[in-house]
Every structure is written in structure tokens, then in C-alpha cells.
Amino acid sequence: MNRDKLMQQLEETTPWDVIIIGGGATGLGVAVDSATRGFRTLLLEADDFAKGTSSRSTKLVHGGVRYLEQGDIPLVLEALRERGLMHQNAPHLVHHLSFIVPRYQWWEGPFFGIGLKVYDALAGKLNLAPSRLLSREETIARIPNIEQDKLLGGVEYFDGQFDDARLAVTLVQTAVHHGACVLNYCKVTGLTKENGLTNGVTFLDTETGTTHTATAKVVINATGIFSDSIRLLDDPAATRAVQPSQGVHLVFDRSFLAGNSAIMVPHTDDGRVLFVIPWHGKVLVGTTDTAMDHADLEPRAMKEEIGFILRNAARYLSHDPEEKDILSVFAGQRPLVRPPGKDGGATKAISRNHEVLVSDSGLLTIVGGKWTTYRKMAEDTLDHAITLGGLADRPCVTGNLQLHGWRAPNAPALPEGFSVYGSDAAKVGALMEAEPALAAPIHPRLAYPMAAVVWAARHEQARTLEDVLARRTRILILDAQAAIEAAPEVATLLARELHKDTAWAENQVREFTELAKGYLNHG
Ligand SMILES: Cc1cc2nc3c(=O)[nH]c(=O)nc-3n(C[C@H](O)[C@H](O)[C@H](O)COP(=O)(O)OP(=O)(O)OC[C@H]3O[C@@H](n4cnc5c(N)ncnc54)[C@H](O)[C@@H]3O)c2cc1C
Numbered sequence: 001m002n003r004d005k006l007m008q009q010l011e012e013t014t015p016w017d018v019i020i021i022g023g024g025a026t027g028l029g030v031a032v033d034s035a036t037r038g039f040r041t042l043l044l045e046a047d048d049f050a051k052g053t054s055s056r057s058t059k060l061v062h063g064g065v066r067y068l069e070q071g072d073i074p075l076v077l078e079a080l081r082e083r084g085l086m087h088q089n090a091p092h093l094v095h096h097l098s099f100i101v102p103r104y105q106w107w108e109g110p111f112f113g114i115g116l117k118v119y120d121a122l123a124g125k126l127n128l129a130p131s132r133l134l135s136r137e138e139t140i141a142r143i144p145n146i147e148q149d150k151l152l153g154g155v156e157y158f159d160g161q162f163d164d165a166r167l168a169v170t171l172v173q174t175a176v177h178h179g180a181c182v183l184n185y186c187k188v189t190g191l192t193k194e195n196g197l198t199n200g201v202t203f204l205d206t207e208t209g210t211t212h213t214a215t216a217k218v219v220i221n222a223t224g225i226f227s228d229s230i231r232l233l234d235d236p237a238a239t240r241a242v243q244p245s246q247g248v249h250l251v252f253d254r255s256f257l258a259g260n261s262a263i264m265v266p267h268t269d270d271g272r273v274l275f276v277i278p279w280h281g282k283v284l285v286g287t288t289d290t291a292m293d294h295a296d297l298e299p300r301a302m303k304e305e306i307g308f309i310l311r312n313a314a315r316y317l318s319h320d321p322e323e324k325d326i327l328s329v330f331a332g333q334r335p336l337v338r339p340p341g342k343d344g345g346a347t348k349a350i351s352r353n354h355e356v357l358v359s360d361s362g363l364l365t366i367v368g369g370k371w372t373t374y375r376k377m378a379e380d381t382l383d384h385a386i387t388l389g390g391l392a393d394r395p396c397v398t399g400n401l402q403l404h405g406w407r408a409p410n411a412p413a414l415p416e417g418f419s420v421y422g423s424d425a426a427k428v429g430a431l432m433e434a435e436p437a438l439a440a441p442i443h444p445r446l447a448y449p450m451a452a453v454v455w456a457a458r459h460e461q462a463r464t465l466e467d468v469l470a471r472r473t474r475i476l477i478l479d480a481q482a483a484i485e486a487a488p489e490v491a492t493l494l495a496r497e498l499h500k501d502t503a504w505a506e507n508q509v510r511e512f513t514e515l516a517k518g519y520l521n522h523g
Pocket of ligand 1 (some may be wrong): 021022023024025026027044045046047048049050051052053054055056057058059060061062186187188189222223224225226245246247248287288297331332333334335368369370371372373
């Protein structure tokens, strides 16, 4: 995936069938759907792929036990189906995880036990494994450091877990493989129109400072929490379609959660859901749900959010995590659909968890949803785009599309740090054979080799130090201090790969260190 080649493709193609604004889960899913239906597809991302909400999730591929409790069966059914497809199509990035709901009250056994049997039944043949009641002894055996005081037992069920930013880069690779032009660091600054109808975009390549124009039969706004800013470019009178809602996660050393199961707390002290999850050798705990009055690409956790998570985690863990134990704090904002009836004049087709809005000028906006349902959201969006743009009516093929790096689920396990590359793992290994220094770990506390830096620059469109340390590897959110310590060496290697000079590398280290301080609890 060479940026120069993609830029050349950009110059040579006009018009596009579909232009997508935004390179998070939603936009990248649309790009894969559009390219695999054979449409000429351009995606423009202002920053890096998954820089926004899509690298800041809880990393669950789930039907949503919570929605079941709310009685939203269609939503759960759709998400459970997508959970199965995501595992089928990207088994190198999505795996099954055991969740245990601890029981401290007598009624919790029958209540959660029956609820989770319904969850199993709704998944049908895509169910991962049956849920079951666990005795107190079994629960302690699974989670040795669960809070044992008054513990009666647990209920175990299964859901999926994944690496969100790695899936995003996999979608980029898949879309490019199918002929799409997918570019990061290209910010859409305006929409072009003919006879009042949107027919393209103007955008700024933020690396070179050059402005470009591209035309298309359909323009799709997939900018998540920023959707309203694009809707305003289209129509200065557009009303708000999105409500950002902030969620925070804290990351701790793995010793806080022994065993291989996650803990799911259905009701925190203020009635929310809390997860304690093993992930890439650390433990993620979250999340919160705070309505925000503006969208933020790099949101910061509030003191109350950190306090809420620490307080509730302490109720379920025998060794209470404290502020000093936090390895990283990360926050993201959900692009929630604002209640219906508030988008004055726009035509809209509503689905349960996401909405496709069509403005008077024909700008298509896709909002809401979640990572788990990204594929279905893309399918719905493209179905609308075909009608709107008069495109050839070709069926969606992503239900059975193996994503880049697909590897048989029963293939021998890859070493830690390599599994996310799937079928590319051997090629990353070959880099280390050719240059043994690349076999060294990026940081002694984490499993990523220096070869990951070279691979990211050559094959994953990594353009900055942050791209490598936050999203191609996940070091920033796993251990922010380790990311700061690794920054100079990684920047030097990245500069070599991208043909940049020492001043560039030093500037990258300065900028990244400033950003990473915000992920340290004392930042
Ligand atoms: C705390 C939290 C936990 C979550 N946990 C889960 C979970 O466990 N499982 C699950 O399924 N879902 C989860 N979700 C939901 C999921 O993460 C989101 O639904 C999804 O990532 C949204 O993706 P998106 O592409 O719509 O938005 P984003 O990822 O924010 O992408 C939008 C992109 O548009 C770009 N952009 C903005 N303006 C422009 C412009 N002018 N030109 C070009 N590009 C532009 C931005 O830079 C950004 O990259 C969670 C969400 C949060 C916040």
C-alpha cells in the first residue's frame, strides 16, 4: 500500500462512483462494501484511520447482553449474526472470550442464567458456546482474584473480542486489494455541487498542504461524531444528527485479573454495565457514558469518570486497583443518533441502531451503530447509495468475504505480537531474518517487535510516530509510559522508512510525548 501509488490512482480516476468521508469503522466498512461490489471507490480520512472513536472501544464483538435486558430483540439478533460473520471473516483478529457474571445475591442466578440462555438461543447456530451456571468454587477457579466476600457463584457466557484499530487497518488493506483508493491525512474541507446536488468534495492533503477536488455519483458522510460538521458544509441550516457520548477505559497490569475470563458487571452502583477484560497481556476496565456537548478527536477522561471505574472495579476485585496502578487512560466518544424528528427536512430511513440520512442535495450520512455491526451498516448504506446515485444494482458480498490476513481458525497459533498479522505474520518474520535488529522488542514490557514499525510504514500506511505507537501497535493504550520511552528509537526507524530527516524524527517525538502524557493518569 504505497501512498504515492494511491495518489496516482487519485489523479487518474474521475469521476468516482462513491466518495466516502471518514476512515473509522463505518467509513472503512462502506469502502470495503463499495469496492467489492465493483464500484470506483475513494475514501478520505482527515487524520489516521481509526484515530477517532474506532480505536477507543471496549474491543468487544457482542450481541449486547444489555440490549437484551432492555427487550431490544431485533438489535441483539442483528449484532449476534454480525458477531458470527466477523469471526468467520477475520478469525485472526476476532476470538471467543469467556465472560463471568459474578453472583452475590440469591436471585441473580435464575435472573442472569435465564437471560443468558435466551442470548444463546438468539445466536442460533452462530452461538459460540452455551452459557452455564458456575458454583462459588468454579467461579473462584476461573477468576482467582474475584472479590470472594459473599460470593455465591457466577454465570458464564461467551462473546467475541478483537483489536479495533488492527481491524480498521485490515479493512483498509481489503478495500485497497479490491481496487479502492483509501487515503489518510486528507481532510474534506468542502462539498461541490451541480444544480444544487452534491457531486464531489474538495480536500486538503495535510502532508503536502495541497488542495484537491474529486467528483462522484454519491458522496457518503461517515465521520462519526463529526457528521454534523459535514452536514453543515452541505446545508448551513442542517440540524444536529449526532450526540457524542464519552466512554473511558483504564488499563492495568494483568495481575489484577488472573485466569482467562473477563468479568461482566451488569449493574454498577449507578445501574451501568462494567467490563474487566484481559487484552493483549493487560486488563481493560470500563466504561462510562457521559453526554458531551461537542465532538473531540482526542478526548480526555474526567476525574469523576476515573473515580467511577476505580470504585466499581474495587467491588469485584480482591486487590483493589488504585490510581497509581493505572498504565493508561483512554477515552472515546460514541456517535449516538439524536432522537428522531430533529433533522428538519432531511429524508431518512431508520434502522434500530443506526440511521442513514439523505439530505436535500443528496449527501448521504450514516450515523450510530457500533463496531460489531459495521458490515451491516455498510450494506445498508450502499443499498441507499445505489438508488441515490443510479449505480448498477449489484448485491452485497461482504457476508462471506475473507478480510486481509485471513487465516484458518484451526491453523497453529502464532506467537504473541504476531497473531494480528494473520497470513502476513511470516512476512513480518522475514523482515527480522533479513535485519536481525528488527527482532528486538519495541519495549521490553510489550510483545511487539521493531519489525512492526517497518511493516507499518511499508504496508499499513503509517505516516507518524503516533500511528505506529497508538494504532498499528497498541502500545500507547496498553502502557503510556512504555510508549514515551520507546518513542525516540521508533521515530528514528520510522524516519528511515519514510525517508525523513532527524529534525522530522525529533519533532515527532516531541509531539507524541505531549500527546502520550494525556494517557498517563498524572498527565
Ligand atoms: C467507549 C466506547 C466503547 C465502545 N465499545 C464498543 C465495543 O466494545 N463493541 C462495539 O461493537 N462497539 C463499541 N463502541 C462503538 C464503536 O466504537 C463505534 O460505533 C465506532 O467506532 C464508530 O465508528 P465511526 O467510523 O462511525 O466513527 P470514527 O471512528 O470516529 O470515524 C470517523 C472518522 O471521520 C474522520 N473525519 C472527521 N471529519 C473529517 C473530514 N472533514 N474529512 C475526512 N475525515 C474526517 C475522523 O478523523 C474519524 O477518523 C464503543 C464506543 C465507545 C466510545
